Amino acid sequence: MKKAFILPLLCMLFLSVSEASRQTAVQKIRFSSYKSQTRVVIDLSGPIVFTQNRIADPDRIFFDIENSSLSDNVNSSVPIMDGVLKKVRMSQFNEKTVRVVLDIDKMSTYSVFILEDPQRLVIDVYPEIAGESRKENRGSPKTLPDKDLNKIETIVIDAGHGGKDPGAIGPGGLQEKDITLNVGKKLGEILEQKQGVKIIYTRDKDIFVPLNERTEIANSHKADLFVSIHVNASERRNARGIETYFLNWTNDKEALKVAARENKIPISKMEKIQDGLQMILQDLARNNKREESMRLAHSVQSSLVNSLRSDYSKIEDLGVKYALFYVLVGAEMPSILVEISFISNHEEEKRLAASSYRNKVAEAIAKGIDTYISQSTLVVETFQKRASGG
Ligand SMILES: [Zn+2]
Numbered sequence: 415m416k417k418a419f420i421l422p423l424l425c426m427l428f429l430s431v432s433e434a435s436r437q438t439a440v441q442k443i444r445f446s447s448y449k450s451q452t453r454v455v456i457d458l459s460g461p462i463v464f465t466q467n468r469i470a471d472p473d474r475i476f477f478d479i480e481n482s483s484l485s486d487n488v489n490s491s492v493p494i495m496d497g498v499l500k501k502v503r504m505s506q507f508n509e510k511t512v513r514v515v516l517d518i519d520k521m522s523t524y525s526v527f528i529l530e531d532p533q534r535l536v537i538d539v540y541p542e543i544a545g546e547s548r549k550e551n552r553g554s555p556k557t558l559p560d561k562d563l564n565k566i567e568t569i570v571i572d573a574g575h576g577g578k579d580p581g582a583i584g585p586g587g588l589q590e591k592d593i594t595l596n597v598g599k600k601l602g603e604i605l606e607q608k609q610g611v612k613i614i615y616t617r618d619k620d621i622f623v624p625l626n627e628r629t630e631i632a633n634s635h636k637a638d639l640f641v642s643i644h645v646n647a648s649e650r651r652n653a654r655g656i657e658t659y660f661l662n663w664t665n666d667k668e669a670l671k672v673a674a675r676e677n678k679i680p681i682s683k684m685e686k687i688q689d690g691l692q693m694i695l696q697d698l699a700r701n702n703k704r705e706e707s708m709r710l711a712h713s714v715q716s717s718l719v720n721s722l723r724s725d726y727s728k729i730e731d732l733g734v735k736y737a738l739f740y741v742l743v744g745a746e747m748p749s750i751l752v753e754i755s756f757i758s759n760h761e762e763e764k765r766l767a768a769s770s771y772r773n774k775v776a777e778a779i780a781k782g783i784d785t786y787i788s789q790s791t792l793v794v795e796t797f798q799k800r801a802s803g804g
Pocket residue numbers: 574575581582590643644645676
């Protein structure tokens with residue numbers, strides 16, 4: 415099972431000669447309209463390499479999938495018309511390339527990634543944020559019959575570090591472990607009131623809890639969400655802002671650095687572990703709710719940025735990222751790690767030291783979780799059939 419999983423990943427990274435002679439079939443386009451994003455999924459028969467570009471007049475993004483061919487009977491044009499995308503279309507651009515084009519209505523940014531087992535190219539397109547005046551004709555949201563999606567009964571809050579592990583320490587002496595504990599407890603109190611959910615803390619006092627035990631606590635309680643709270647640090651004293659992570663392989667140097675620090679291992683070892691893909695393989699093979707984790711991460715990140723910006727200046731949105739965090743490995747539920755600010759930045763350290771800022775952070779994370787939960791009931795999984803009628 416392990417071997418079977420390694421193979422497509424390696425092929426994706428280093429397309430071998432034998433693999434190159436066999437084309438990947440592009441099988442199907444489907445999409446889902448969420449309030450927060452439009453997700454386009456391209457189903458594929460095997461691993462792919464692609465290039466991407468955004469061009470204007472008319473505004474569109476295209477992806478060239480190398481060494482691929484369109485399957486017979488594939489619906490090559492899918493109308494969306496949800497206010498973000500007009501339609502998705504694809505064609506055999508040349509002998510070896512399938513081109514997928516997303517015709518844009520109004521969008522802010524997009525992200526693209528590959529998911530395995532089965533192989534698919536996933537493109538998340540985020541709507542333009544113009545106050546609250548977003549178009550209301552985004553599909554026709556229906557409540558999903560699948561109750562598991564919105565059944566969030568138990569949330570585990572993981573305050574980073576603790577006890578003998580202070581985490582990052584600010585220039586003024588503030589310790590990460592104290593901030594995470596304080597924000598974590600506030601978050602728990604807010605969530606307990608608003609959602610009526612059960613909160614479990616991996617620690618509720620200044621004690622040391624090993625990283626692997628933290629997800630074990632969540633798994634043993636069959637928790638529905640896992641939220642790890644951390645404070646960022648950088649050798650660049652002017653580094654500032656907020657970022658939210660989920661677990662995945664990465665080659666982003668900055669993300670690797672953050673993960674290395676949180677994992678308490680040197681960056682060189684971090685890269686080695688990644689190259690071996692050892693720990694993460696088992697986790698990815700289990701299909702650990704990555705798409706849900708990502709959606710939760712986006713919801714929490716945008717809530718944090720938006721609410722802090724209303725009261726504070728220079729709130730930098732560093733976005734949703736992914737890296738190999740030990741504390742997320744093995745979680746059997748959607749799980750994220752939030753870096754709420756930089757303790758190494760003098761101004762942000764001062765903010766973190768104030769309870770008003772910490773309260774605001776806790777409230778914003780709670781609101782992000784709230785939005786995630788409420789949107790789980792509004793997911794419209796729309797496939798070709800419905801689209802061809804619209
Ligand atoms: Zn930390």
